[in-house]
Amino acid sequence: MEDQIRNILKEHGRLASDAATLADNADLYQAGMTSHSSVNVMLALEAEFDVEFPDRMLKRAVFGSVASIRAAIEELTAA
Amino acid sequence: MPPAPQTSTRLDAAHRIGREIAAVHAGDVDKNARFPRESIAALRDEKLLSALVPVELGGMGMGMMELSTICTALGQYCSATAMVFAMHQIQVACLVRHALSSSDLRAYLQSVASEQRLIASVTSEVGVGGDTRSSICAIEQTQDRFVLAKDATTISYGEHAQDLLVTCRRHPAAASGDQVMVLLKQGDFQLERTSSWDTLGMRGTCSPGFKLTSSGHVSQIVPGDYGAMSSQTMVPFSHVLWASLWLGIAIDAVARTGSFVRAQARAKPGVVPPAALRLAEVSNMLQVLRISTHDVADECERLMSSSEGNEAMLAIGFSLKMNNVKIYASEQTVAIIQAALQICGIVGYKNDTKYSLGRHLRDAFSASLMVSNDRIYAKNASMLLVHKDP
Known part of the structure; x- marks a missing residue:
């Protein structure tokens, strides 16, 4: 799952640093992700993991780091 | 209550x-x-x-x-x-x-x-295409001092404010969206005017472009990141307070129109002037604008009073709502004044009668441009690709 998330960030996140080596808790917004590119990341994650993020999850903190994205996907796929 | x-x-x-x-x-x-x-x-x-x-x-x-x-x-x-x-x-x-x-x-x-x-805002910048959530200029820090230069496309009442609140990147290597806010006090900065302010309306805001140069102490950098401040405070306050004052412009336009129609009615008691029907329409539009603005102001005040509420202000659903109130108020204010002008006719079109509506209309036309509605619609379009609840 981690690799899939990092690949999506690399492709859609518009990060200034390498998504493959970014620390788990590194702030993706500080790494260059904008609110616009975060929407593309959300769309790619929904397609990749066949999930829909409920509106309560659509906020900065949930998409703020690799770790927080992983936690959100795990929550949605666990059910 | x-x-x-x-x-x-x-x-x-x-x-x-x-x-x-x-x-x-x-x-x-x-x-x-x-x-x-x-x-x-x-x-x-x-x-x-x-x-x-x-x-x-x-x-x-x-x-x-x-x-x-x-x-x-x-x-x-x-x-x-x-x-x-x-x-x-x-x-x-x-x-x-x-x-x-x-x-x-x-x-x-x-x-x-x-x-x-009096504090003026320096969020605009040459080269970012009107996107206040990205900056080119950056804080350059040496020990506990910083220098900051910004080429601003517009600073409203910049020459009349004591102090400035400026957005910029956190450091010279920071991403364009990694912004902070910096307070510059009188004496910390110089402004060099780069353009004029001879506009259709909102002329008294005196908002030409300026080249800003400044230096200060690092304690003048507002703690935290501007992204969150923008979602939780700058955008909701901007959109609600702008909508509120545009509502005020519309109210005065409708008040002038009302007195015009009443004068017609007094001239011929017993006959409802045809314009009264149009006035009833405008009154309806004004009421919806008023309710929409009050509803969002009330919701913001409630959300701001709790930590869960402040957290909710970071969600996409809240941004959509804040953007919609701005778009609606900016378009509806112009529509109301235009309808009012249609009722008053030439006496409203003239600049020197008690029913004049020219200034109202010219001022209101700024509403859909100050942060372009097209830019806001584009942001909403993007957010609606992931937001589900209508």
Whole structure:
């Protein structure tokens, strides 16, 4: 799952640093992700993991780091 | 719940300033594109520049709802006065809601109250295409001092404010969206004017472009990141207070139209003038605009009062709502004034009658441009690709 998330960030996140080596808790917004590119990341994650993020999850903190994205996907796929 | 006695006193003060001072100079302010100095001085005298500053720091501790009604009141007399007042409050809101953990910035807010300092906003920048959530300029820090230079496309009342609140990147290597806010106090900065301000409307806001150069102490950098401040404070305060003052412009247009139709009715008692039907339509439009603005102001005030509420303000659903209130109010204000003009006819079109609506319409046309509605629609379009609940 981690690799899939990092690949999506690399492709859609518009990060200034390498998504493959970014620390788990590194702030993706500080790494260059904008609110616009975060929407593309959300769309790619929904397609990749066949999930829909409920509106309560659509906020900065949930998409703020690799770790927080992983936690959100795990929550949605666990059910 | 009836408003506290204090509330109506402050609103009364705003109406008095509007009626006795702002309205008297509004024509001259507009004609000469000059700063509404008389009305801002009067707002200072009433200590209204520190409306949002907490009581313990010497301010009024006002909430969003009450401030919204004051902006609406001022908008009925002089749009430029109301816009300068609103923009200043947006800056104060950012400091009150995000800078109280800093003892230096708390002390600064005390001086806003005791000295009634006026703060201008420097969010625009040449080269970012109107996107306030990205910056080119950056803080350059050496030990505990910084220097900052910014080429701003517009700084409203920049030459009339004591202090500035500026957005910029956190450091020279930071991503364009990794922004902070910096307070620059009188003496910290120089402004070199780069363009003029000879506009269709909102002429008294005096908003040309400037090249800003500055230096200061690192304690003047507002703690935290601007992204969150923008979602939780800058955008909601901007959109609600702007909508509130645009509502004020629309109210005055409808008031003038009402008196025009009543004069017609008095001339021929027993016959309902045909224009009265159009007035009924405009009154309906005005009511919806008023309800929409109040509803969002009320929701913002409630959300801001709890930590869960503040967290909810970071969600996409809240951003959509804030953007929609701005788009709706900006378009509806113009529609209302245009309909009012249709009723008043030539006496409304003339610039020197008691039914004149030219200034109202010219001022209102700025609403869909100050942060372009197309840009906001594009943001909403993007967010709606992932947001589900209509």
